[in-house]
Amino acid sequence: MLGSTIILGWIGVIIYLMIMFTYQKLAKHNEYGFIHMLMALMYTLWLPIPIVLYKLIDLELLLVGTIFGTVSLIMMLMTMTFQTGHIVFLTKQTEQKIPDSTGNYMMATLSNPFEVLANVLRMVWAIFLALSFWSINQIAMAMIMSTFSLLSIYYLLMMIDTSLVKRVTFLEKFKPNMILVNSETLSFFSILVIYLTVTY
Numbered sequence: 001m002l003g004s005t006i007i008l009g010w011i012g013v014i015i016y017l018m019i020m021f022t023y024q025k026l027a028k029h030n031e032y033g034f035i036h037m038l039m040a041l042m043y044t045l046w047l048p049i050p051i052v053l054y055k056l057i058d059l060e061l062l063l064v065g066t067i068f069g070t071v072s073l074i075m076m077l078m079t080m081t082f083q084t085g086h087i088v089f090l091t092k093q094t095e096q097k098i099p100d101s102t103g104n105y106m107m108a109t110l111s112n113p114f115e116v117l118a119n120v121l122r123m124v125w126a127i128f129l130a131l132s133f134w135s136i137n138q139i140a141m142a143m144i145m146s147t148f149s150l151l152s153i154y155y156l157l158m159m160i161d162t163s164l165v166k167r168v169t170f171l172e173k174f175k176p177n178m179i180l181v182n183s184e185t186l187s188f189f190s191i192l193v194i195y196l197t198v199t200y
Contacts, residue, residue, distance in 0.1 A: 002056070002200055005048040009193035012045035016186050033088035040080035046189055047073050050125065053192070056200060057132050065128020072121035079114035086110060112176070116159040119181070123152030126188070141195060148188055 015038055019026075026035055050069035054062050126149040133142035158176060161167060 001048070002052060002196065005052045006193065006196050008045040009049060009189070009196065012042045013186070013190050013193055015039075015042040015045070016189075020182070020186075030091060033084045033091065036080045036084040036087060040077045040084065043073050043077040043080065047077075049073075049189070049192055049196075052196065053129070056196075057136060059132045059135055061135065062128055062132040065125045065132070068121045068128070069125030072118045072125060075114055075118035075121070079110055079118070082110045082114075112162045113159075116155055116162055116176075119155040119185075120152060120159055122188070123149050123155055127152070141191075144191060148184070151184060 019035055019038055019042075023035065026032075047070065050066045050073070054066040126145045130142050130145035130149055133139075133145060
């Protein structure tokens with residue numbers, strides 16, 4: 001199971017890099033649906049990682065974190081799949097770029113609530129990973145996961161903001177930053193895959 005998880009994990013990382021390097025070209029041809037389907041596949045390939053880490057570290061403490069991490073990945077692959085169908089259907093209907101009003105509706109219903117909550121859950125998983133790594137004296141990984149867990153505040157504030165009808169001025173400052181989110185997500189899973197590859 002470990003070997004296949006490492007292979008699938010690296011394939012997921014490669015898919016993410018491919019999306020990053022080909023995004024402009026795909027966007028130019030309005031292939032947003034294909035981008036989201038690739039991302040759904042990527043999160044699917046990463047699904048075994050929480051379970052494998054739990055089995056390898058073998059700490060009861062990490063079990064709760066594993067549940068949060070698995071649910072987070074399932075939520076991400078679900079929202080990416082939903083968005084794929086939505087985008088492809090609307091694009092074929094209009095045969096042009098999706099209108100901003102429709103795009104905003106999709107973001108408000110299928111994207112923001114799902115993705116922000118999923119990232120909050122992933123950061124909770126990061127907290128449990130940090131605690132687990134501390135427990136087995138792997139200080140470097142514990143510090144790295146602790147750093148990622150600090151982003152839980154950022155994602156939590158965004159989650160509150162997206163769920164409020166009457167927005168709070170302070171929370172409006174915490175808008176989704178796609179460069180930050182994408183870079184953080186790629187780094188997070190790359191580090192875990194590298195850890196599995198090198199350590200085991």
